[in-house]
Amino acid sequence: MSKTLHIIGGGMAGSEAAWQAANAGIPVVLHEMRPTVGTFAHRTGSLAEMVCSNSFRSDDHEQNAVGLLHWEMRNAGSIIMDTAYAHRLPAGGALAVDRDPFAEAVTAKLRAHPNITIVGEEITALPDGPTIIATGPLTSGALANAIAAETGQDALAFFDAIAPIVYADTIDMSIAWEQSRYDKGETLEEQRAYINCPMTRDDYEAFIDALLAADKTEFHEGETAGYFDGCLPIEVMAERGRETLRHGPMKPVGLTNPHNPTVKPWAVVQLRRDNALGTLYNIVGFQTKMKYGAQTSVFKMIPGLQDASFARLGGIHRNTFINSPTLLDDQMRLRSRPNIRFAGQITGVEGYVESAAMGLLAGRLAAAELKGETLPPVPQETAMGALVHHITGGAEAKTFQPMNVNFGLFPPVEGLKAGRRGRKDRYKAYTDRAKAAWTAWLGREAEAKPSSSAA
Numbered sequence: 001m002s003k004t005l006h007i008i009g010g011g012m013a014g015s016e017a018a019w020q021a022a023n024a025g026i027p028v029v030l031h032e033m034r035p036t037v038g039t040f041a042h043r044t045g046s047l048a049e050m051v052c053s054n055s056f057r058s059d060d061h062e063q064n065a066v067g068l069l070h071w072e073m074r075n076a077g078s079i080i081m082d083t084a085y086a087h088r089l090p091a092g093g094a095l096a097v098d099r100d101p102f103a104e105a106v107t108a109k110l111r112a113h114p115n116i117t118i119v120g121e122e123i124t125a126l127p128d129g130p131t132i133i134a135t136g137p138l139t140s141g142a143l144a145n146a147i148a149a150e151t152g153q154d155a156l157a158f159f160d161a162i163a164p165i166v167y168a169d170t171i172d173m174s175i176a177w178e179q180s181r182y183d184k185g186e187t188l189e190e191q192r193a194y195i196n197c198p199m200t201r202d203d204y205e206a207f208i209d210a211l212l213a214a215d216k217t218e219f220h221e222g223e224t225a226g227y228f229d230g231c232l233p234i235e236v237m238a239e240r241g242r243e244t245l246r247h248g249p250m251k252p253v254g255l256t257n258p259h260n261p262t263v264k265p266w267a268v269v270q271l272r273r274d275n276a277l278g279t280l281y282n283i284v285g286f287q288t289k290m291k292y293g294a295q296t297s298v299f300k301m302i303p304g305l306q307d308a309s310f311a312r313l314g315g316i317h318r319n320t321f322i323n324s325p326t327l328l329d330d331q332m333r334l335r336s337r338p339n340i341r342f343a344g345q346i347t348g349v350e351g352y353v354e355s356a357a358m359g360l361l362a363g364r365l366a367a368a369e370l371k372g373e374t375l376p377p378v379p380q381e382t383a384m385g386a387l388v389h390h391i392t393g394g395a396e397a398k399t400f401q402p403m404n405v406n407f408g409l410f411p412p413v414e415g416l417k418a419g420r421r422g423r424k425d426r427y428k429a430y431t432d433r434a435k436a437a438w439t440a441w442l443g444r445e446a447e448a449k450p451s452s453s454a455a
């Protein structure tokens, strides 16, 4: 096997992967199509361009999962994090950066690295040698076609349709109840797979009014090409008629409210389990283009969700991503073509930091393999491990949608108070545990064992 690693796409993930692999002594060729071929969102020819916000979000590594991911990445010598800190702007607890100098500095560091060659070209076919595909949410059409030909059309999405995701322990179960419609399912677990929130007629009418009045986000110019009717936002369904939702995702049939069995709800909002741990639930059919502030207030009108905390809010965006839980192994390799790894947003993570984190890991995994070593699995207790575990197996494959890092992806710390009150102690326990596990993993990585299967 060739010892040169090819990385396609020089965004957040590809830049980080190149840096990590090159620092491990592997020759890297980084293929980036910009500026020759552009996208509707990028403006420059720099690597690691921030296409929209200039923030890497919270930098709080004790109380916030994304801040923890910053911490883990910095401890692993991340080019994205170190350069972000060097170009930091005042932004309270957030890590905001001066975007152009940041991207130019990442580009300069990668260009100057003796193990990295940057080639300005669009890649249109899947290569045969060791490769990381990190072409992001706006992967060019020809390469997307080549990926779809390999994975099957159904395993590659061109839009996300994200319904809000709620932390299970913030749902008020004195109002909501567990039941699948018509009690369907072989096992008790399946018959109780959904959480149901009942609405009276007044609740429903007020909810529809709020949906119609809420502030919405517009699509970017050029973003809707290829958008189809199959994943309509709930507010658009409501615009089509006040009863549409009650006959669609909010239909109240096949369900009995054990808190009030004699009264049929006028409408029911259903939540479906979103991860194997059972810590996260998505609101079924509630993909939306409402602005985040509006979403929080509108969704808290749902009885049972009045105190809900959201692991992520809904959205619909142009976003090319693969069904990682079915396609990738735990080394981020394509099962059908293990010479190819995927990294970044195309794996179904969401956001600059998460994308760069998956680049960091893919770069290290690929480098180790090329050196004939196998890295131990990243502990799920770390932010990095929680995220990679989610995309390569923890998430429900059938309803897989892009995910931010959040504490709902972590195995619970036993013996701590659930709910809002215990949150501060719980998050501190998560982050302390993660830091210890990450530090140990980095230490063990340094002593990685030779692999019998690697080239």
Ligand SMILES: Cc1cc2nc3c(=O)[nH]c(=O)nc-3n(C[C@H](O)[C@H](O)[C@H](O)COP(=O)(O)OP(=O)(O)OC[C@H]3O[C@@H](n4cnc5c(N)ncnc54)[C@H](O)[C@@H]3O)c2cc1C
Residues within 6 Å of the ligand: 008, 009, 010, 011, 012, 013, 014, 031, 032, 033, 034, 039, 041, 042, 048, 049, 051, 052, 053, 054, 121, 122, 123, 124, 134, 135, 136, 137, 138, 139, 140, 143, 220, 318, 343, 344, 345, 346, 350, 351, 352, 353, 355, 356
């Ligand atoms: C409009 C828009 C707004 C966004 N806003 C935010 C935000 O505010 N905050 C946030 O955290 N995230 C945001 N995101 C998500 C953001 O894109 C990702 O978080 C992050 O940039 C993904 O990193 P990546 O490396 O996977 O992809 P990218 O950073 O997009 O990098 C992929 C690179 O691959 C290149 N490429 C594509 N196809 C090919 C090919 N065939 N050959 C060679 N090169 C190719 C592209 O030119 C690009 O440079 C936004 C996304 C979009 C589309």
